Amino acid sequence: MSNDHLPEFPAGFRFGAATASYQIEGAVHADGRGPSIWDTYSHTPGLVLNGDTGDVACDHYHRYAEDVELLRRLGVDAYRFSVAWPRVLPTGAGEVNQRGLDFYDRLVDALLEAGITPTATLYHWDLPQALEDAGGWRVRATAEHFAAYTRIVADRLGDRIRHWITLNEPFCTAFVGYAVGRHAPGAREGTPALAAAHHLLVAHGLAVRELRAAGAHEVGITLNLDRVLPASDSEADRAAADRAETLHNRVWLDPLFTGAYPANEAETWGELADGSYRRDGDLEIIGQPLDFLGINYYRPIKVADGPWEEADPARRTAVDIRAPEQRFEGVRHTAMDWPVVPGSFTDLLLDLTERYPDLPPILITENGSAEHDTVSPDGRVHDADRVAYLNDHLHALAAAIRAGVDVRGYFVWSLLDNFEWAFGYERRFGIVRVDYDTLERLPKDSYFWYQRLIEHHRARHGG
Numbered sequence: 385m386s387n388d389h390l391p392e393f394p395a396g397f398r399f400g401a402a403t404a405s406y407q408i409e410g411a412v413h414a415d416g417r418g419p420s421i422w423d424t425y426s427h428t429p430g431l432v433l434n435g436d437t438g439d440v441a442c443d444h445y446h447r448y449a450e451d452v453e454l455l456r457r458l459g460v461d462a463y464r465f466s467v468a469w470p471r472v473l474p475t476g477a478g479e480v481n482q483r484g485l486d487f488y489d490r491l492v493d494a495l496l497e498a499g500i501t502p503t504a505t506l507y508h509w510d511l512p513q514a515l516e517d518a519g520g521w522r523v524r525a526t527a528e529h530f531a532a533y534t535r536i537v538a539d540r541l542g543d544r545i546r547h548w549i550t551l552n553e554p555f556c557t558a559f560v561g562y563a564v565g566r567h568a569p570g571a572r573e574g575t576p577a578l579a580a581a582h583h584l585l586v587a588h589g590l591a592v593r594e595l596r597a598a599g600a601h602e603v604g605i606t607l608n609l610d611r612v613l614p615a616s617d618s619e620a621d622r623a624a625a626d627r628a629e630t631l632h633n634r635v636w637l638d639p640l641f642t643g644a645y646p647a648n649e650a651e652t653w654g655e656l657a658d659g660s661y662r663r664d665g666d667l668e669i670i671g672q673p674l675d676f677l678g679i680n681y682y683r684p685i686k687v688a689d690g691p692w693e694e695a696d697p698a699r700r701t702a703v704d705i706r707a708p709e710q711r712f713e714g715v716r717h718t719a720m721d722w723p724v725v726p727g728s729f730t731d732l733l734l735d736l737t738e739r740y741p742d743l744p745p746i747l748i749t750e751n752g753s754a755e756h757d758t759v760s761p762d763g764r765v766h767d768a769d770r771v772a773y774l775n776d777h778l779h780a781l782a783a784a785i786r787a788g789v790d791v792r793g794y795f796v797w798s799l800l801d802n803f804e805w806a807f808g809y810e811r812r813f814g815i816v817r818v819d820y821d822t823l824e825r826l827p828k829d830s831y832f833w834y835q836r837l838i839e840h841h842r843a844r845h846g847g
């Protein structure tokens with residue numbers, strides 16, 4: 385294969401792969417781990433496709449050495465994983481479970497031994513169940529517990545972890561978890577979901593303080609930013625897109641990078657936003673300077689003005705923004721039924737840097753696609769659609785960088801096929817296939833393509 389059409393990146397650009405604890409670890413009862421909201425949710429009949437749970441997942445907890453070897457052969461500079469709060473603090477607070485921390489200690493040492501930079505996410509959705517029982521993210525105490533947990537992890541691993549990500553996609557926790565109900569804890573509430581959004585931002589800010597105090601190298605947060613498009617040029621549709629943009633992007637970006645909640649908040653939430661959960665001084669906690677912004681990008685969304693009842697019931701939230709999602713015509717859709725529009729990735733990044741002049745450097749902390757993979761008679765997975773998705777999105781990213789956007793690295797989602805939340809094991813995002821009967825790993829064509837891209841980059845720039 386020729387290298388003619390491989391996307392090219394500036395010297396110093398970093399390549400990585402990403403995963404998350406509940407999606408890959410399994411071993412949910414090992415070494416004193418406590419239950420998380422995802423154990424409860426996945427064990428509730430009818431909530432996860434095919435009744436799948438994370439009980440075994442990829443058994444990464446026991447097979448991490450093999451997975452680090454896959455990363456080493458892939459040639460990545462960095463690996464993004466998440467720390468499971470209920471392994472470190474089985475009830476979310478109180479007594480520290482050293483055996484849980486020992487696992488991450490072993491993992492980090494294995495990564496460093498392989499020449500791979502660890503990037504740790506402190507919260508990728510597995511809240512200790514005991515904290516949910518006490519109100520979860522609806523209550524401020526959870527933010528304070530998160531800060532204490534952060535300090536414990538940073539004290540143990542901070543000498544070896546270079547990049548820290550406080551939260552992964554607070555949008556999903558607040559809105560998919562507490563308003564749509566398609567993620568744990570499966571609540572469908574209005575005002576409490578908005579309180580959760582605020583408490584997550586406060587938790588982030590408190591954790592930044594703890595990480596700085598512990599001498600952390602680089603600190604950021606990961607947001608899932610959606611490129612939001614209006615269904616038409618009409619004023620009504622553009623206003624709907626504006627509300628959707630607030631729900632998805634601005635409610636996070638504005639307090640983080642402008643020091644204020646978005647101006648169209650009242651218009652977006654209506655009377656649901658009673659503001660009672662906000663305190664003086666919170667915006668200072670939330671808006672502390674960051675070393676990088678992590679962005680997970682998958683697809684654009686298109687919305688029209690209209691009653692929320694017209695939204696796909698699976699997507700409709702208890703937070704009524706009157707902007708039902710529309711389907712994209714004439715473009716390929718992935719196995720998630722997500723439209724493939726790589727140019728939207730460039731546009732999102734360009735818009736973002738224009739709108740937020742004080743943005744720190746960007747890391748793409750997730751990007752990838754679920755496809756209908758099969759093992760061919762030759763024993764391989766020829767995932768041409770995934771290769772095309774990655775190739776096109778990396779070209780779109782390179783174009784944004786050429787246009788001046790400061791992006792320092794890219795993590796593919798995901799190293800392994802894994803527990804895709806409400807879709808269980810049926811949706812495969814890995815560049816490595818996992819056979820869920822034998823737990824064998826099988827690198828797909830996309831793994832070898834990504835390996836070649838990294839080699840090509842090194843050949844041009846050295847390192």
Ligand code: GBH
Nearest residue numbers: 404552553556560564566608680698699804
């Ligand atoms: C990421 O979320 C996650 O960080 C990762 O764990 C996951 O495996 C990966 O993407 C692939 O999905 O219709 O209201 O139920 C991606 C962004 C946004 C996707 C919310 C699911 C559900 C919206 N997510 N979306 S809803």
